[in-house]
Amino acid sequence: MSFEEYWIGKGVDYKELWENYEEGRGYLDKYRSMEVHLLQLSFQQYAPDLPLFNLEAIFKTSKGIFHDLKKSYLSPADYDRAGPMFIYDISRGSEKWRFLGELKPLLLFGIAVWTQIRKGTEQYKAERIALIDGLLKRFPNADLKDIMKYVNSLPGREQEVALEKLYGQNLRSVEISKVPFTGNISQSEKELVSFKDVISTKDKKGT
Numbered sequence: 001m002s003f004e005e006y007w008i009g010k011g012v013d014y015k016e017l018w019e020n021y022e023e024g025r026g027y028l029d030k031y032r033s034m035e036v037h038l039l040q041l042s043f044q045q046y047a048p049d050l051p052l053f054n055l056e057a058i059f060k061t062s063k064g065i066f067h068d069l070k071k072s073y074l075s076p077a078d079y080d081r082a083g084p085m086f087i088y089d090i091s092r093g094s095e096k097w098r099f100l101g102e103l104k105p106l107l108l109f110g111i112a113v114w115t116q117i118r119k120g121t122e123q124y125k126a127e128r129i130a131l132i133d134g135l136l137k138r139f140p141n142a143d144l145k146d147i148m149k150y151v152n153s154l155p156g157r158e159q160e161v162a163l164e165k166l167y168g169q170n171l172r173s174v175e176i177s178k179v180p181f182t183g184n185i186s187q188s189e190k191e192l193v194s195f196k197d198v199i200s201t202k203d204k205k206g207t
Helices: 003-008 014-023 026-033 055-073 076-081 103-118 124-138 145-151 157-167 185-190 195-205
Strands: 036-043 086-091 096-102 171-177 192-194
Touching: 036 103, 036 185, 055 076, 055 096, 055 103, 055 157, 096 103, 103 124, 103 157, 103 171, 103 195, 124 195, 171 195, 185 192, 192 195
Parallel strands: none
Antiparallel strands: 036 096, 036 171, 086 096, 171 192
16 A cells, blocks of 8 residues: 555555455355454544544554464464454544454453563563463353464564554553353443453452
């Protein structure tokens, strides 16, 4: 995407754009076959008089990192079976971006984003242990060995820079629904598990 295409829409290839959409209708069927959870990223409130200048940057970065994590840390068979991450909605005023995807890659993505929020703090290493332990207990039916492989490794530099850019947009929290999303957004909101609360609960109970 060129600079001018991003900012003013100059040079958009409408034919390619709509062909990509229409040829990708299989992904609609793919979505219907997936068991998805809701992931919510919350950013600090933006100035209400301004548009979302960073919409495409956040959206493309999120989808790209989600894919790269699947490619790097899932087995080839799991990667082939896994679906993409879909955007559900964006809420102005709260700056909540809500995505839908399968549990394991969503958790991988959530942990990668959370790392940027807490990285560099004195409590980070202890919090990371508490977070992983808490997620393993909250999602006992998920196969999370791939998550441990990610936690014990380092992302590529390009990935790291992209995550830093995402965090730089005043990203504040990461939450994921405890049960699969069935279309009732109000219910899913009530079932969101905050990564911050996972750590806090662990701290209160002790290690």
